[in-house]
Amino acid sequence: MPVTSPYPLVTIEHALNTILAHSPILGTEQVSLTRALGRVLAEDVIAPAAVPPFPAAAKDGYAVIAADKAGRRRIIGEQLAGRLSDLRVEPGTAVRITTGAALPKGADAVVMVEYTSERDGWVEIEKEVRAGDDVRPVGQDIEAGQRVLERGSTLGPAEVGLLAAVGLSAVQVHCQPRVAILSTGDELREPGQPLQPGQIYDANRFSLAAAVELAGGVPRSLGIALDSLDALQHALAKALAENDVVVTSGGVSMGKLDLLKPILEARGQVHFGRVIMKPGKPVTFATVDQKPIFALPGFPVSALVSFELFVRPALRQMQGDLDWPRPRLTVRLAHAVQHDAHRTEYQRARVYVEKGRFLAQITGAQGSGRLLSLVGANALLELPPGNGFLPADSEVTALLLQPIGM
């Protein structure tokens, strides 16, 4: 009788839903603005006061009364940004003012310095003036009580600026998942060391750590574990003790040396052990002590593609980002593509725009070990089962990993 895996093949959708159901949103912590970039808000942010909080000059120039029309006005003083004065503009008078300064009492407009000339304490206004010209009214940018950012938003430069603008020096965000990363396999060697016959360099620990960082997690390398029950049990215990998530690679094929699944079964629950996809069929997902454990295949492309499809969503959800799915686009193949007839295959591609249409070009040979297929790729093409051949110009779905251009 042929050997078959005891783990049923599950669909990609089932696998992802199972993972999300076991990836709880982490707690929150307060961080200062200078450490907030990339973090996910754990609270709605309400502006406690208006921005600007007072009517302010939008330009350098003169604060005037619009009803005075064009013509000469007597200068009664100056109002600089951040410096207060008791000046009051009366009909026929003006106050020099700089951008951002509070509009003095009595004034209802600002005239840009470019439309004026000043001499001997008088200023000539050389244009028609309307009430409100170049005045920033209270709340023009943000109203008091306005919700400026929503819980679940990822903080970029503009969001960080908004927090500062409403006066917050710190903000409540979700904790970042701490992710233990473990490579398994007797054949693996640390980069920088000489290879012995039969050995290869461990690439996954480094690529997965970088992928964890980009996904907002905190990678913690646990090194290489040899293919022995003892080594793996010890490494797993250490990984679970200090982290929220464990990601391993290697050692989940069908051979005698798949030691990981029995350990996971003994310590917790294996939710699935095979997925109908390529690459990534041996992806295994378990929980131990309620913590998600991803056992990814050892081939470098399989590891990164299955990270993208399964681990990244979990890490984003755990830090409170419920808007994690990648944009999907319908694109056309720039050339014919061979693909797996029985499993959904994710091929690496460059999506670009030509004559207003999205085209996709595969990034060379798509072997599971060929990391070069990810270099220059800005998308994963999702190729469902079929007859194994898609002619040029076929429409397929692309998951966008990077912006596309011409």
Place this chain on the structure above:
Amino acid sequence: MPVTSPYPLVTIEHALNTILAHSPILGTEQVSLTRALGRVLAEDVIAPAAVPPFPAAAKDGYAVIAADKAGRRRIIGEQLAGRLSDLRVEPGTAVRITTGAALPKGADAVVMVEYTSERDGWVEIEKEVRAGDDVRPVGQDIEAGQRVLERGSTLGPAEVGLLAAVGLSAVQVHCQPRVAILSTGDELREPGQPLQPGQIYDANRFSLAAAVELAGGVPRSLGIALDSLDALQHALAKALAENDVVVTSGGVSMGKLDLLKPILEARGQVHFGRVIMKPGKPVTFATVDQKPIFALPGFPVSALVSFELFVRPALRQMQGDLDWPRPRLTVRLAHAVQHDAHRTEYQRARVYVEKGRFLAQITGAQGSGRLLSLVGANALLELPPGNGFLPADSEVTALLLQPIGM
């Protein structure tokens, strides 16, 4: 006579070319793989050896001689990944093998365990076998001597994995620009402090620091400088002493309190002091001691948009990335847009795809202070001078800041 700036208005193109001509590529340093994410390669990377370095099993199964065809073979031992053996496969024999293990001498194919059954030291091969089946030949992923990454590449997860795969534990990258960030203005107050009348919170130092970080630079906050010659001179000297680039915001309008330009003129050279654009017209660029100094406008949107157009390219070039331009796309306006008739205006927008066409929707009011216009924006629309009105469905150019989706 009206007041006019002594600085001529220059075009955006002239401004950018001037900046790039004064933003020298920084030196190089060696970083370990665990710190390489996001850095820019300062050298081509040549694979010193092939990957895989030996013919290896692509699957768990049995190493056989293909010419033996289907049928029974005697098992003479096992070859595990990373463990060596002196096994030699002779006609009629087979060796158990795990994924990644070196193919034993004599064998020329691997049969997946799924297509076999083993009993009493014999294995039944249940399919046709061809030479090379499930064997990864030497150099399948990377050939010895192959250039796997080019100087100037930015390192993402796949690139970091490639470096590890070819055995490098460290890599030569360009230094990151250290960027001093200074806010200027008597009206500015630190977030977290109570506001006095006439004051507003400093947002730019925080948003610009985040933008510097995303652009690969190292932000160093120099706080708020008051509007005095002394304060600004002191702050500038400190900024120049320890950094490669200085970015200030505020204090570059036309008023009496533009103290910065005279200081820059005295200490170095002001290359331009005004640009024909909106927002960002007062952007000023100088060099002092060969170091680029950007004096950005104080309004928060003006500061971030001019950072995107002028500072980011400089920071990318300085760290060796010559492929910094954002992707540009032709998109159609989802609605009519009012814009500046005389200056190229950059409006913040969300670009999306609908029925195969790119559409752009402006993100609300486009005031220079309204940071909310950047929240949810994935593009800047570049609207050239014209009659100030673009009807719905007009074609415009979008600079993509983020991936677009449906």
